[in-house]
Amino acid sequence: MNIDNEKKLQVSAIKDGTVIDRIPPLSLFKVIEILGLDHTGNQITFGTNLDSKHLGKKAIIKIADSFFEDEDINRIALFAPDAKFNIIKNYEVIEKRQVAIPEHISGIAKCFNPKCITNHQNVKTRFTTKKGKEGISLVCHYCEKITQTKNLQIISKS
Amino acid sequence: MPKSLISIHDLSKEEIVHILDLAAQFEQSPSPALLNDKVIATIFFEPSTRTRLSFETAGNRLGARVIGFSDVGNTSVTKGESLKDTIKMVSHYADLIVIRHPLEGSARWASEVSSVPVVNAGDGANQHPSQTLLDLYSIRKTQQHLDNLQLTMVGDLKYGRTVHSLLQAMSLFNAHFTFVAPPELVLPTEYKHFLHQKNLDFIESCDLLPHIPKSDILYMTRVQAERFPDPIEYEKVKNSYSLTAFMLQQCKPNMKILHPLPRVNEIADDVDNTPQAYYFDQARNGVYTRMAIITYLLDQTK
Ligand SMILES: [Zn+2]
Numbered sequence: 001m002n003i004d005n006e007k008k009l010q011v012s013a014i015k016d017g018t019v020i021d022r023i024p025p026l027s028l029f030k031v032i033e034i035l036g037l038d039h040t041g042n043q044i045t046f047g048t049n050l051d052s053k054h055l056g057k058k059a060i061i062k063i064a065d066s067f068f069e070d071e072d073i074n075r076i077a078l079f080a081p082d083a084k085f086n087i088i089k090n091y092e093v094i095e096k097r098q099v100a101i102p103e104h105i106s107g108i109a110k111c112f113n114p115k116c117i118t119n120h121q122n123v124k125t126r127f128t129t130k131k132g133k134e135g136i137s138l139v140c141h142y143c144e145k146i147t148q149t150k151n152l153q154i155i156s157k158s
Numbered sequence: 159m160p161k162s163l164i165s166i167h168d169l170s171k172e173e174i175v176h177i178l179d180l181a182a183q184f185e186q187s188p189s190p191a192l193l194n195d196k197v198i199a200t201i202f203f204e205p206s207t208r209t210r211l212s213f214e215t216a217g218n219r220l221g222a223r224v225i226g227f228s229d230v231g232n233t234s235v236t237k238g239e240s241l242k243d244t245i246k247m248v249s250h251y252a253d254l255i256v257i258r259h260p261l262e263g264s265a266r267w268a269s270e271v272s273s274v275p276v277v278n279a280g281d282g283a284n285q286h287p288s289q290t291l292l293d294l295y296s297i298r299k300t301q302q303h304l305d306n307l308q309l310t311m312v313g314d315l316k317y318g319r320t321v322h323s324l325l326q327a328m329s330l331f332n333a334h335f336t337f338v339a340p341p342e343l344v345l346p347t348e349y350k351h352f353l354h355q356k357n358l359d360f361i362e363s364c365d366l367l368p369h370i371p372k373s374d375i376l377y378m379t380r381v382q383a384e385r386f387p388d389p390i391e392y393e394k395v396k397n398s399y400s401l402t403a404f405m406l407q408q409c410k411p412n413m414k415i416l417h418p419l420p421r422v423n424e425i426a427d428d429v430d431n432t433p434q435a436y437y438f439d440q441a442r443n444g445v446y447t448r449m450a451i452i453t454y455l456l457d458q459t460k
Binding site: 111113115116117118120121122123140141142143144145146 | 264
């Protein structure tokens with residue numbers, strides 16, 4: 001079996017749907033949570049700690065009969081900035097989409113500041129993203145405090 | 159959405175100068191009946207007599223009527239009403255809302271659900287923009303301008319929100335900063351990054367006296383005992399950041415001392431009678447500045 005075939009098998013094992021590639025293994029379950037995959041009835045398979053040229057190790061998720069909006073794709077940017085969405089139709093990859101870090105995000109993450117209004121009342125969180133030495137950080141639109149990626153807590157998609 | 163004042167970042171340099179110009183006009187004629195047909199609500203979810211009286215005086219001097227509460231003990235708020243519902247209700251009664259609330263970001267949220275302008279009179283440790291504008295007004299009034307000034311900030315530079323907002327505002331006017339604080343209360347790195355990005359120079363020191371002669375403005379803040387885990391540490395530093403008249407011998411004639419009051423022991427009583435003491439006048443300037451903020455926002459909303 002040549003490399004091309006092997007590759008094809010890895011990503012094309014579903015007939016129609018989406019394969020999310022290049023997820024850092026430690027972010028796998030966060031990505032599942034953010035995309036609400038733990039609530040879906042669709043067939044899902046995932047693999048983790050697979051060899052990756054880019055990341056060393058990576059995780060992959062395959063979701064049958066499911067396609068994502070750009071907004072959903074960008075929701076996972078904080079945890080899987082290198083992720084690729086492969087859109088599969090009839091066993092063929094018909095489109096590849098790259099995650100982009102959105103300038104503003106809302107309703108995905110919790111503000112780290114315990115005195116922030118969003119942690120006390122029914123207020124949807126809003127942040128501006130900021131790239132720094134330690135990865136991406138979020139500046140709260142309300143309390144103006146910074147939440148680092150390492151302190152990020154996710155609000156599940158309902 | 160009507161124009162609100164939530165954070166000092168909401169204002170451009172031009173808007174700041176415009177509001178200060180308006181405040182100067184109100185200082186010339188402090189009781190213009192400009193807002194006879196307006197109602198202003200001051201809703202204070204935590205007490206702050208000083209700030210509330212200043213806003214209510216400003217509203218009354220403009221001829222508006224003032225409604226509100228300053229004690230949530232007897233209101234529906236304690237029965238669990240959300241801030242959103244309170245604001246929705248009040249914005250049907252009043253033409254402008256002044257809010258103080260212990261939660262950070264509460265004023266921003268209020269401005270997003272309100273149909274009338276909102277002024278933030280303090281949201282926890284976050285922002286208090288009318289205080290910053292009155293500081294700027296006091297600085298400009300005593301120095302005749304705001305550009306290229308030597309600003310020495312003293313005391314609690316870690317938690318003091320007035321310090322953080324003022325340094326951000328003064329960075330628009332190319333200020334030269336000196337930060338004097340005990341090691342426990344130095345300026346957080348994010349503000350140093352901010353100044354680096356703006357290419358502004360600053361000095362950090364734990365010794366006040368050597369920096370007095372060059373200063374145009376000495377901005378004193380409270381060093382509170384509860385900021386120190388060890389009371390002995392507080393006792394050691396509390397007097398090294400208190401100012402006495404004796405220390406002012408070498409100061410510039412134009413130098414003024416500001417303090418966002420109330421003071422504890424950062425400024426000795428013998429400083430009160432020196433030409434440098436400006437902290438009591440600063441409080442009066444607060445009324446003119448708040449008159450300017452109210453008229454500016456209502457003007458933008460017409
Ligand atoms: Zn926040």
